[in-house]
Amino acid sequence: MSEKSLSDLINNPSCLDDYDPNSMPVAQARKYIREFLEPVTTVEVLPIRSTLGRVLAEDILSPCNVPNHDNSAMDGYAFNADDLNSSGETSLNIIGTAFAGKAFDGRIGKGQCVRIMTGAVMPQGADTVVVQERVQVDGEHIRFTDGPKRGMNMRCAGEDLKQGQVVLPAGHLMRAADLGLIASLGLGELRVYRKLRVAFFSTGDELASIGQALEAGQVYDSNRYTLFGMLTRMGVEIIDMGVVRDVPELLEQALKDAAASADVILTSGGVSVGEADFMKQLLEKLGQVVFWKIAMKPGRPLAYGKVGNAHYFGLPGNPVSVMVTFYQFVREALLVLMGQPQPATQPLLDVVCIGEIRKLPGRTEFQRGILFPAENGNWQVKPTGNQGSGILRSMAEANCFIVLDENTGNVAPGNIVKVQILDGLT
Numbered sequence: 267m268s269e270k271s272l273s274d275l276i277n278n279p280s281c282l283d284d285y286d287p288n289s290m291p292v293a294q295a296r297k298y299i300r301e302f303l304e305p306v307t308t309v310e311v312l313p314i315r316s317t318l319g320r321v322l323a324e325d326i327l328s329p330c331n332v333p334n335h336d337n338s339a340m341d342g343y344a345f346n347a348d349d350l351n352s353s354g355e356t357s358l359n360i361i362g363t364a365f366a367g368k369a370f371d372g373r374i375g376k377g378q379c380v381r382i383m384t385g386a387v388m389p390q391g392a393d394t395v396v397v398q399e400r401v402q403v404d405g406e407h408i409r410f411t412d413g414p415k416r417g418m419n420m421r422c423a424g425e426d427l428k429q430g431q432v433v434l435p436a437g438h439l440m441r442a443a444d445l446g447l448i449a450s451l452g453l454g455e456l457r458v459y460r461k462l463r464v465a466f467f468s469t470g471d472e473l474a475s476i477g478q479a480l481e482a483g484q485v486y487d488s489n490r491y492t493l494f495g496m497l498t499r500m501g502v503e504i505i506d507m508g509v510v511r512d513v514p515e516l517l518e519q520a521l522k523d524a525a526a527s528a529d530v531i532l533t534s535g536g537v538s539v540g541e542a543d544f545m546k547q548l549l550e551k552l553g554q555v556v557f558w559k560i561a562m563k564p565g566r567p568l569a570y571g572k573v574g575n576a577h578y579f580g581l582p583g584n585p586v587s588v589m590v591t592f593y594q595f596v597r598e599a600l601l602v603l604m605g606q607p608q609p610a611t612q613p614l615l616d617v618v619c620i621g622e623i624r625k626l627p628g629r630t631e632f633q634r635g636i637l638f639p640a641e642n643g644n645w646q647v648k649p650t651g652n653q654g655s656g657i658l659r660s661m662a663e664a665n666c667f668i669v670l671d672e673n674t675g676n677v678a679p680g681n682i683v684k685v686q687i688l689d690g691l692t
């Protein structure tokens with residue numbers, strides 16, 4: 267299915283509604299890419315800790331009730347609510363003690379109670395706990411007024427999870443709480459999808475590597491380092507293929523090598539108008555790739571397709587554009603390929619912007635912003651300074667994107683804007 271539609275997208279775009287490769291809306295490009303993503307299918311069985319950041323390959327069913335027994339939620343005295351004296355004082359005899367991990371053996375009879383600690387199993391016959399602070403103790407007796415209602419201060423078996431209930435569904439990305447949740451069920455191993463393999467390289471004759479002195483017109487290759495960081499945070503296996511010069515034979519070999527070893531290939535540079543023809547010819551030979559000009563800033567050029575069996579993303583060369591296109595297109599695609607059918611949509615929050623932003627409608631802008639708590643206690647955002655797509659400092663300073671959609675024009679100080687928080691993305 268995907269081979270055919272991908273060639274439709276390249277050769278016969280007029281059959282697609284509103285298809286304009288020279289002004290592709292962000293959401294539309296995401297949607298097209300989504301149609302071609304085929305998740306990995308290989309499954310591994312791993313101990314709980316190693317599943318952090320992996321995607322579950324099957325539903326996890328609870329093998330037991332959690333909690334396993336009715337137990338006390340407080341330190342106090344367990345009794346049966348039939349013994350409550352609703353019009354005055356309730357008085358009970360203490361017949362024993364129940365500790366967490368050491369239950370009281372006997373059964374509570376009429377007029378009796380058991381001293382009970384938080385987490386201890388409720389003694390037979392008891393259905394309510396009165397907290398110790400509300401009780402007067404007198405030797406082997408307790409007295410209290412205004413007793414708790416039946417069932418209070420206890421946790422019922424299965425109130426967290428019932429035996430057989432789906433605890434986490436297949437396709438779920440494992441996070442810290444999930445590790446604990448799985449451990450609370452007594453499960454030691456899980457079936458998860460294998461790690462995704464992502465190969466990447468930087469293209470450009472002007473790129474110098476760290477350790478070399480810069481010659482006139484050269485810049486250090488920074489994209490491979492941001493890509494390393496972003497990919498590592500996503501828990502994929504990375505294959506760093508270094509810098510490849512703008513020489514067709516070298517690029518061709520690098521793409522072939524990448525396709526042979528990786529599920530996904532990322533390149534930076536070489537897809538802008540001046541250079542794209544070169545890459546286009548090459549990619550036509552090796553696979554099926556579309557070149558779009560996305561209606562966004564930064565990050566206008568983007569190439570997407572298949573090289574061999576690998577998914578290919580040709581990212582722009584500018585350092586900020588690389589990060590923005592990664593977060594807006596590649597990240598979600600990787601999550602789908604990792605086995606998550608519906609990656610969570612990143613929240614877009616409304617916040618007052620205290621700076622002025624000049625913007626033309628017609629494209630989506632991802633300005634770099636700093637969210638901070640204002641004196642009135644509300645959070646506000648201000649753009650970092652220079653928003654040039656080569657100014658990587660603007661990304662390093664930022665803790666959010668200010669997302670201005672296609673319909674938005676200039677922003678005046680005090681206007682509400684949408685922000686996407688970088689923590690969580692990164």
Ligand code: AMP
Binds near residue numbers: 469472485536537
């Ligand atoms: P390109 O998309 O190849 O035309 O590159 C656009 C701009 O990004 C140029 O100024 C390049 O020098 C710069 N650039 C491309 N690749 C890198 C890289 N790996 N690290 C830093 N800057 C880069």
Ligand code: MG
Binds near residue numbers: 469471535541583
């Ligand atoms: Mg270049």
